[in-house]
Amino acid sequence: MTARVLVLGGSFAGMTAALSIKSDLGDEVDVTVVSASDRFVFNPSLIWLPFGRRGRTDITFPLEPTFTKQGVRFVHGEASYVDPDHHRVETTEGTFDYDYLVIATGYRNDLDVVPGMRDTPTITTLHDAERTYDAWRRFLDEPGDVVIGATQRASCFGAAYEFLFNTSYQLRRAGLHGKVKLTYVTSEPFAGHFGIDGMPGAKPLMRMFAKKEGITVEPNQSIQEIKPDTVVLSDGRELPYKFAMIVPPFRGQDFLAKTPDLVDAGNYVKVRPTYQSEKWDDVYAVGIAAAVPVPWTTQVATGIPKTGFPSEQQAHIAAENIVAQVRGEEPTSAKEFGKIPALCVMDAGNNGVAMVADHMLPPRKAAVMVPGPQNHAFKIGFEKYSLAKMKAGKVKLP
Ligand SMILES: Cc1cc2nc3c(=O)[nH]c(=O)nc-3n(C[C@H](O)[C@H](O)[C@H](O)COP(=O)(O)OP(=O)(O)OC[C@H]3O[C@@H](n4cnc5c(N)ncnc54)[C@H](O)[C@@H]3O)c2cc1C
Known part of the structure; x- marks a missing residue:
């Protein structure tokens, strides 16, 4: 049968x-x-x-x-x-x-994680990313401070980082870089943890990237509420914004x-x-x-x-x-x-980082991060290749 x-x-x-x-x-x-x-x-x-x-x-x-x-x-x-x-x-x-x-x-998306998350721009689905396009247009008309983040229990940190560095790149293109404050709020214990307990060299690399781009990093944070113009952290501090993108769990x-x-x-x-x-x-x-x-x-x-x-x-x-x-x-x-190998390219607008490791999670025997502008081209190549491969149904190709 x-x-x-x-x-x-x-x-x-x-x-x-x-x-x-x-x-x-x-x-x-x-x-x-x-x-x-x-x-x-x-x-x-x-x-x-x-x-x-x-x-x-x-x-x-x-x-x-x-x-x-x-x-x-x-x-x-x-x-x-x-x-x-x-x-x-x-x-x-x-x-x-x-x-x-x-x-x-x-x-x-678990949008009940924090009051206000439902009304906050995010990029984790096609529909959400399209709504965030509108929010970004409104921001360009009336610029101000920017908050990018990932809430408590979030997992999709790679997307949060990519969006953060792409935002910095876009601020530069709009002539706003250095004129508005860009803050990254994350539940990760340190920038570069990525939800996978980090990678060798990830911490200093992310610190260097953030410094170069003038980004204030707030690790170890849980968010209490997201208001239409302010992210309220659980320690009571308030981060005002004109544009925010937050990744939910x-x-x-x-x-x-x-x-x-x-x-x-x-x-x-x-x-x-x-x-x-x-x-x-x-x-x-x-x-x-x-x-x-x-x-x-x-x-x-x-x-x-x-x-x-x-x-x-x-x-x-x-x-x-x-x-x-x-x-x-x-x-x-x-x-x-x-124990499955890790293979990831993190885009940063016109730059990026490639991450390769023998295991997704520690302990690892081999893990390397390679920064550089070639990674932006690599991500575009990865996009074109993956779409062509899936559309042709050639799922046995690497
Ligand atoms: C913004 C973002 C950026 C990312 N960037 C990267 C990256 O750079 N590199 C990388 O490797 N990964 C990345 N990822 C992760 C990657 O997208 C996921 O690993 C991948 O989508 C997982 O595929 P999946 O098939 O398990 O689930 P999904 O992609 O979630 O697909 C689930 C499918 O199930 C369908 N479905 C849902 N409910 C039902 C139902 N009740 N009945 C029938 N069908 C249903 C959905 O319509 C969908 O077709 C990213 C994810 C996001 C959100």
Whole structure:
């Protein structure tokens, strides 16, 4: 009998898992992807939208043609309940039965983290980044101080840093550099922690970058409230602003919490190193949807950034294991999140930093940060390559 694989989510992780499984098993498998978004969004480029350097059509493409070309059925819909005991998922487009399920439904913003966060510009979704474009235009008409930050429990620090340094670059282009105060507020214990306990040389490098750009850094901060013109810190200090961009924490999708024993307190699916769920052998979770416990405590709570590279690696591991299971073999492919290599380029407008390490999380044997203007060109190349690769469905390319 043909095995039925159901994948929820059509982004980095879902697309990689679905197309890898189909490519390996061909006619032995029916693969269906159900995704709330009918477009692939290249999130790493959201940092450029508010400054008009990219628009939605530059960084998205429709999912259906890519999946159809590869023999995968695409359904534009939202999953609402997973019933692992009956191998069934309810969605807005009907109920789907499966033999193997891959949950790749990623994150949603946790906008209740701080009063005022709902009305504050951010860049963590396409819609948010487009709204922040409007806020930046208003700021250019009536400039003043700027606050960029990441709240308590935030995890997407790379995007916060990229936006911070791009803001500094844009202030210079607008003739405002040095005339307005630029402050970075973060829950990280130090600038350069990045939610991954730092990298060798990260602390002095970030200090040097901040000094060169005239940025005031406020680490170890939790935010009490964001008013329309002031960020209020938990220690009572007030940071007035004319423009602010704040990164909130993420959560897994709410519908997953309706299934007992599936998720942790953040609605992330509890997984084994094989990316099978802790409880069910035929339910997998990959990418941001998969739980990663934070192995350290910081004065102010911080999360761990789950970036694109590990999301795709997890999807490949899950795909290999599903292929093995369909063939009647044991699922043996396994690598916990912390041991997946780190590969990241942080853009700074016309400069940047490349970060490479053998492991996402310490202990690491090899880790290096390379600053320089070539990284801006590298990030653009990475964007063009990734979009072309995903659109062509060539998920097995590096
Ligand atoms: C601003 C920003 C900048 C970033 N920059 C970088 C970077 O420079 N480098 C890097 O490596 N990573 C970066 N990342 C991280 C990267 O975007 C993530 O690692 C990646 O998006 C994770 O992919 P995913 O498939 O796990 O989840 P997501 O991208 O969150 O995708 C989830 C998918 O599930 C769908 N979905 C949600 N709910 C449902 C539902 N109920 N039913 C069905 N489908 C559903 C969504 O529509 C979406 O298609 C950045 C992230 C952000 C937000």
